[in-house]
Amino acid sequence: xxPSALAQLADxxxxxxxxxxxxxxxxxxxxxxxxxxxxxxxRMVGNRSAAEDVVQEALLSIWRSRARFQRExxxxxxxxxxxxxxxxxxxxxxxxxxxxxxxxxxxxxEREVAPELTDVEVLRRDEARTVREAIGGLPGDQSRVxxxxxxxxxxxxxxxxxxxTPVGTVKGRMRLGLEKMxxxxxxxx
Amino acid sequence: xxxGDGMNDSHGRHTDSAxxxxxxxxxxxxxxxxxxxxxxCAECRDQLELLRPAAxxxxxxxxxxxxxxxxxxxxxxxxxxxxxxAPAAPARPGPLARLRSSLTPxxxxxxxxxxxxxxxxxxxxxVVAGLGASNLIGDSHPKVYAAHVSPTVAPQGTATLETEGNxxxxxxxxxxxxxxxxxxSDADKAKVYQLWLVRGGRVAPGAIFSVGADGSGYGTIPGSxxxxxxxxxxxxxxxxxxxxxxxxxxxxxxx
Numbered sequence: 167x168x169p170s171a172l173a174q175l176a177d178x179x180x181x182x183x184x185x186x187x188x189x190x191x192x193x194x195x196x197x198x199x200x201x202x203x204x205x206x207x208x209r210m211v212g213n214r215s216a217a218e219d220v221v222q223e224a225l226l227s228i229w230r231s232r233a234r235f236q237r238e239x240x241x242x243x244x245x246x247x248x249x250x251x252x253x254x255x256x257x258x259x260x261x262x263x264x265x266x267x268x269x270x271x272x273x274x275x276e277r278e279v280a281p282e283l284t285d286v287e288v289l290r291r292d293e294a295r296t297v298r299e300a301i302g303g304l305p306g307d308q309s310r311v312x313x314x315x316x317x318x319x320x321x322x323x324x325x326x327x328x329x330x331t332p333v334g335t336v337k338g339r340m341r342l343g344l345e346k347m348x349x350x351x352x353x354x355x
Numbered sequence: 356x357x358x359g360d361g362m363n364d365s366h367g368r369h370t371d372s373a374x375x376x377x378x379x380x381x382x383x384x385x386x387x388x389x390x391x392x393x394x395x396c397a398e399c400r401d402q403l404e405l406l407r408p409a410a411x412x413x414x415x416x417x418x419x420x421x422x423x424x425x426x427x428x429x430x431x432x433x434x435x436x437x438x439x440x441a442p443a444a445p446a447r448p449g450p451l452a453r454l455r456s457s458l459t460p461x462x463x464x465x466x467x468x469x470x471x472x473x474x475x476x477x478x479x480x481x482v483v484a485g486l487g488a489s490n491l492i493g494d495s496h497p498k499v500y501a502a503h504v505s506p507t508v509a510p511q512g513t514a515t516l517e518t519e520g521n522x523x524x525x526x527x528x529x530x531x532x533x534x535x536x537x538x539x540s541d542a543d544k545a546k547v548y549q550l551w552l553v554r555g556g557r558v559a560p561g562a563i564f565s566v567g568a569d570g571s572g573y574g575t576i577p578g579s580x581x582x583x584x585x586x587x588x589x590x591x592x593x594x595x596x597x598x599x600x601x602x603x604x605x606x607x608x609x610x
Binding site for chain 2: 187189192193196197200201202204205206208209214217218221222225226229230240244247248250251252255290291293294297298300301312315316317319320321322323325334336337338340341343344345347348351
């Protein structure tokens with residue numbers, strides 16, 4: 167199957183081919199989700215080199231454990247991003263210097279955005295805006311713990327120490343924040 | 356709560372753990388314990404499914420950032436190598452690819468700083484010297500172009516453009532060193548370096564990039580540059596510009 171035909175397939179169809187060892191299908195998966203994977207890793211680890219290592223490790227692990235993908239357990243995109251997220255957390259927790267800067271988008275030194283947007287990218291930017299608004303609508307103490315945990319890779323105990331707040335309170339804020347985000351996203355859909 | 360297998364006793368320990376678990380905020384051992392607990396605790400499973408859509412939406416809030424073309428190339432090289440039953444004689448790689456292999460043994464990819472070192476090494480060997488490196492080894496491998504850097508803006512500045520694929524049909528990477536860092540803290544004065552692609556006299560905006568404290572960095576051109584005559588770099592306001600606002604600080608002639 168040629169690349170343009172592969173590009174027409176749904177993610178789940180591509181993954182079916184990937185599970186049969188089709189490298190071209192895997193390349194199509196990368197073309198579709200590689201930028202999102204890299205963007206997430208970059209947001210978390212804060213520099214290109216480390217982010218590319220994270221994505222390469224994550225995607226190679228996906229390729230090598232491709233038989234484990236189960237379509238009924240969620241979308242391909244969420245599955246890939248989940249694995250990238252876990253790898254980025256591993257990378258952050260392995261690092262000798264626990265760089266607090268990584269939790270802040272303002273701290274990024276390198277940024278490279280595509281100047282021309284495809285329709286899909288426009289939709290994804292709209293979606294990104296919606297999610298950012300949902301996060302922005304949270305009380306500051308809830309959005310802070312969510313960002314520190316998800317993007318910063320900090321554990322609940324580290325966040326509790328950082329904010330001088332009981333662990334139970336931190337976990338409660340995480341739950342309340344995600345509940346509120348979920349409602350906001352449902353209303354925006 | 357509806358739970359079984361003695362999970363009632365442990366549920367108290369896992370109160371509110373679902374959100375922390377989804378956010379990756381549980382330490383490894385606690386995360387594993389929670390996963391075991393969830394298998395027997397319907398309440399925690401319900402909580403997970405309730406919160407999962409919000410947690411899964413978080414990565415979608417991230418500003419898109421383009422990976423370098425080299426990431427895909429090296430990833431796919433390893434993917435395809437996995438499929439080969441026995442070591443096969445690889446197509447002869449270009450000089451930078453060979454340097455990559457020798458410099459990055461674990462993941463087989465080159466670091467940005469090392470890319471410049473490699474390019475500088477090649478320049479030092481006189482491989483480039485105004486010619487595409489592929490002239491020496493065939494016509495289907497990366498080419499490296501030396502750039503002219505404005506001596507008034509960056510007296511110590513150097514830059515090289517390395518193509519990806521055949522004759523740049525998969526883009527290129529501009530690696531720079533010795534460039535001044537640009538202001539970034541004040542939003543009104545923040546600046547970035549921006550690439551410009553010149554085709555037949557028409558100038559199109561490219562990616563923006565910054566350099567680190569050591570003056571090194573790189574910008575990527577994801578699409579084909581086969582018909583690009585020049586690659587230029589200017590300093591523009593953060594976020595980039597639609598047209599260059601100054602004379603180029605870096606100028607690479609391709610044709």
